[in-house]
Amino acid sequence: MKNIATIIFYLVLANSSFAQKYLSYFMPDSVEYDSSIPTPESIIGHQVGEWHVTHDKLVYYMKALANVSDRITIIEAGKTYEDRPQLLLTITHPDNHSNIKKIQQEHKQLTDPNSSSDLNIAEMPSVIMMGFSIHGNEPSGSNASMLTAYYLAAAQGKDIEDKLKNVVVLLDPSFNPDGLNRFATWANMHKSENLVTDPNDREFNEVWPGGRTNHYWFDMNRDWLPVQLAESQNRIAQFHAWKPNILTDHHEMGTNSTFFFQPGIPERTHPITPQKNQDLTGQIGEYHAKFLDRIGSLYYSKESFDDFYYGKGSTFPDVQGAIGILFEQASSRGHAQESVNGILEFPFTIKNQFTASLSTLQAGYEMREELLGFQRDFYKNSINMASEADEQAWVVSDQDESKLFRFAEMLDRHEIEVHKLAKSTNGYQTDNSYIIPMNQYQSRLVKAIFDVRTSFTDSLFYDVSAFNMGMSFNLDYESLDKRTYNTSLLGDRFDVSMRPTGNIQGGKSEYAYIMEWHDFYAPKALYKIQKAGLRTKVNTQEIMLENGTTLAIGSVLIPVKQQEKSAIQVYQILEEAIEESAVSIYSVKTGNTNGINLGSPSFESLNQPKIAMIIGDGISPYDAGEIWFLLDQHYEMPITKIDVNDFGRADLSRYNVLIMPNGWGYGSIGSQKNKIQSWAQNGGTIIAYKSAAKWLSDQKLTKVKFVESKADTTGYEAYEDLGNNRGAQVIGGAIFEVELDLSHPLTYGLKNEKMPIFRNSTLFIEKSKNQYANPLRYTASPLLNGYVSEENAEKLKGTSAVTVSRVGGGKVISFTDNTNFRAFWYGTNRLLMNAIFYGQTISGRAGE
Secondary structure, eight states, rough: OOOOHHHHHHHHHOOOOHHHHHHHSOOOOOOBEEEESSOHHHHSSSOOOTTTOOOOOHHHHHHHHHHTTTTEHHHHHHHHETTOOOEEEEOOOOHTTTTHHHHHHHHHGOOTTGGGGOOOOOOEEEEEEEEEEEEEETTHHHHHHHHHHHHHHHOOOOOOOOHHEEEEEEEEEOOOHHHHHHHHHHHTTEEEEEEOTTTGGGGGSTTTSSSSSSSSSOOOOTTTOOSSSSHHHHHHHHHHHHSSSSSEEEEEEEEEOOOEEEEEOOBBBBBTOOOOHHHHHHHHHHHHHHHHHTOOOOOOOOOOBOOOOSSSSSTTGTTSSSEEEEEEEEEOOEEEETTTTEEEHHHHHHHHHHHHHHHHHHHHTTTTHHHHHHHHHHHHHHHHHHHHOOOOEEEOOOOOHHHHHHHHHHHHTTTTTOOEOSOOBBTTOOOOEEEEEEETHHHHHHHHOOOHHHHHHSSSSSSSSSHHHHHTTTEEEEOOTTTTTTTEEEEEEEEOOOOOOHHHHHHHHEEEEEEOOOOHHHHHHHHHHTTTTTTEEEESEEEEEEEETHHHOOOEEEEETTSSOOOOHHHHHHHHHTTSOOOOEEEEEEEBBBBTTTTTTTTTEEEEOOOOEETTBBOOHHHHHHHHIIIIIIIIEEEEEGGGGGGGGGGGGSSSSEOSSSSOGGGGGGGHHHHHHHHHHOOOOEEETTTTHHHHTTSSSSSSOOOOOOOOSSOOOGGGGGHHHHHTTOOOEEEEEEOTTTGGGGGTOOOOOOEEEEEEEOBOOOOOGGGGGSSSEEEEEEEESSSSHHHHHHTTTEEEEEEEEEEEEEEEEESSSSSTTTGGGGHOOOOOOOHHGGGSSSOOGGGG
C-alpha cells in the first residue's frame, strides 16, 4: 500500500492545469491520465524541456513515481564513479508485479534450449528495456524518459491496461548519469531568458571534455561487450538477469539532421547476426514510421550506422536473441538552435524520443509472440550450430595469471561458461589455462569474441572492424575440434572467488627479494613498494636462484640492508604490495646467484614515477581518459592532469614522466617547445601517442620520420563514390601483428616474439636507422583481423610501432598506436607501463 499522505501531496501538485496543458504537447490525444500520478513538473519544478534535467532531479522524479504507482518498482543497480545512482524501473501491470519473479524466471528460461520448449509463449509477456542517453550530451533521451515513465504510470484505459498486462518495461532513465549531469549544468548555465538560437553561442559549444563521456572520459556505448567500466557492469548484470526482447538506445546526432531509427545499412551487419534479427528490426521500424508520421516528424532508416561491433548498445542485443534499436535524434545541443530545418527546439527533440518509446511499446505488444519465439529459436539454433561447428571449445592460457583472470571475469559477466583446464591438451598445461566449451547457451557470443575475419563485403565501418578478445588480451589460445575436445577437459567452473593471489616464496629474507614482472599487477606492486620508500633495481640479464628458478629480465630487485627500513618492515611492505594480485616475489638468501650476481652492474636503479599528462582542447579525451583510468583504477597511481592552457605555468620539475595523448591541439603549446626540450634533456621521459609524436617530430624535438601519404591525382572518379573511396582508406580499428625485441626494456614481462596490436590511424613511422631504436616493428604481413585497404597494408609493412629517441639525458618514446584502447587491450597496456617504469633505463645509444 502506497503512503496516503504522499499520494495526497502529489495529487495537489499533479493537478496543476498548466502542467497538464503543457504535457498535451507531448502526450497522445484521447488518453485520460490518473491525476494521482505526479507530473514531471510537479516534482522537478519546471516543465519538461524548459531546462535540461539534472540527474538528481531525474532520480527524484523516478522515485516519486515508484512511491505512488502500483505499476512501478525501482531498484538501484549500482553507482557511477561519481557516486550517482543507476536506476532501473520495472513497469508493468500490477497483476504482473505480484508474480514478477516467476515472469522473470520463465523469460530467462527462453535461453535454455533444454527446457524452453516447455514454455507457453502465448501466455508470456514480452520484455522491453528502454535505455536513455548513454552519451550525456545527447540529453533528449533522458528528458524523454520522464514522459515515458509518466505515461506508463498515469495513462488510463483498456489500451494501456492490455499493453501492461502483456509487456514488462525495464526503464533506465540515464545510462550515463555523470555525463548527463555535466552537460545539463553546461546547457543550463548558458541559457538566456530570451533564447539565443545562433549556433555560435557558447551554449552550443561545450568545453573539453564535454558531457558525452563518463567520469573517466569513456564512450560508454562501446563497452557493452568488454564491460570494463563500473556503469557497464551494473547495467549488463540487469540485462542478463532479464534478457529483454527489445533494447532501445536513444541518441542524438547533428543539429541539421532529422530522426534515424534502425535497421542500419544492411550490408554492414555482422555475419554472426541472424537475418531474422534484421527482418524483425525492419518490422519494428514500421511502427516507428507510423507513430512519427502522426506528429509530422521527418525520419529515415537503412542509410546510416551499422550493426557490426557488438560492443554498442544497439548491436549487443543482436547476439543475445534480442532486437537492439538505435534512435538518433537531431540535437538542439541546448534549448533552441538554428538548423536547415528551422529552429530546432529542445522540447521537439524530446517529443520525438518519447514518440519512439511509444512506438516500441506498440511493437513489443503486437509482436509479442513473434519476439518471444525468435528468442527461443535463437538459442536453440545457436546450440545446434555449435554442435556442428569446427570449434568445439577454446583453450586460453597465459603466464600472467591476473590478465587471464580478467579475461575469464569478462566472460563470466556475460554468463559465459568458463572452466579450469582439467587435463593437458595440445601443449596447454593445466596451470594458467581455461577452457570455454561451445556447447552452452552463449555459444554465439563466444564465437563473436574469438571472431577473425579479413574479408568484407563493405569497406566502411561505423566503428571497429575487429574486436577479438583473445588478441586484445594477448593470450595464447586456440580452438579444439571434435577429435581433440571432450568433456573430461572441463575442470572447475570459473568463479570470481578464484582471483589469483600473490606470494612471497621462501619467507622473510635478511638479504634481498626479487619480484617477477610478467603479472598484470606487477606495476601496481612496484609503485606501492617505491611509494613506501624502498630502493628498487631492475635486472637486465637473467638470474638463476639457488632452487633453480630462472628469473627473466625485467624482474625487480629489492635489497634489504640498503633500505632505511628494518628487515621485518620491508617484508610487511612487500606483503601489502602484492595483495589482490598474482605477483610472485622470491626471497633470496645470497647475492651469489647464477648468471649474474645481485651486485652486478647489469642492474639498473629505478626512480619512482611522478607522472603528468597533458589534457584539454585538442587532446583526445578518449585516449587521455583511458590512460587516467588505467593508472587510477588498475594501478592506484596518481597522475597530474595539466590543461594545455595551463602548461606554460606548470612546474615540470615535479615530474619525471610526461604523457602526451593523441591529439591535434599541441600547437597551443608551441611556444613551450624549449621548456619541454629542456625538461627532457634533464632526464625526463616523454611518452607520446600518435599525433602527439608527430607534433614532436614536426617541432624537431625528435628525428622520428613519418611515412608521407601522396594522393593519386591521375584519372577520374565518380562523384557519387567520393565518400566510399575516402572511407575505404580509413583504418577505423583493426588488429595487426608486430615483432618484438624481447631484450628491450619496453618489452619486459612479455614472452612471445610477436604480439597483436590495435591500430585506428594512418600514421606510419619509418624505421629508425638506429636498429636499437625500434623495439616493436610491424611484420611483413601484419594484418591479423579486420579491414585495411591494400594501399595502407603495403605502407604498414615493416614500419615501426614504437620508436625511442634520445633528448639529452632523457627519452621520447613515440607510439603510433593506442596501447590502452577502451580499457580492454590488456595485452598492450604493458607497453605503457614499461615506458613509465623502465623508460628511464633505456640506453641513450639505443635512441634515434
